Amino acid sequence: DTGVSQNPRHKITKRGQNVTFRCDPISEHNRLYWYRQTLGQGPEFLTYFQNEAQLEKSRLLSDRFSAERPKGSFSTLEIQRTEQGDSAMYLCASSFRDRDLNTEAFFGQGTRLTVV
């Protein structure tokens, strides 16, 4: 396993267009997270999945954002009608949770979105 994989690495889009990002987590991890990071800031939590169920969403996740994790494997994050304020690095992470055990979260290389 090569770790968490994100595609594409970079995306430039015009304002108003829709974009979709993909994340492939570490195969045995049952939790998958999406974060957003802007310049000079730490990553901010957007949403997370336990297997295929989306269990928590941040207030940062407006109704233009939607995330899915079909069959508890890869995940997609879609942004509809993009705005310039959506320009950021979108990071995906995965971890394993079983009862009281919380393992390390491993992050992908991120998708850099630029809205022009």
Added chain:
Amino acid sequence: KQEVTQIPAALSVPEGENLVLNCSFTDSAIYNLQWFRQDPGKGLTSLLLIQSSQREQTSGRLNASLDKSSGRSTLYIAASQPGDSATYLCAVRVRTALIFGKGTTLSVSS
């Protein structure tokens, strides 16, 4: 609301120096604390994970400590090298999400 603060925001040291990065958090009810490294334009690389019941973890030249009651963690880097230059992020796990600080940007000169 949990808040994570990292001091200093930036640090420049000559090669070979030992250094300490600080992280503080406002709510001691955490599951664990994780230190990450981030190179410019890249994702995050996990360095150390400390569970809430642990006091410290070591990996090579890195040592991280956790004092949950006072809401503090430190990352000690021994014998710094130019390759250590990066931004170091501290994050605490509360329920499900990791809450991050803004990071300390380290520059090690040769």
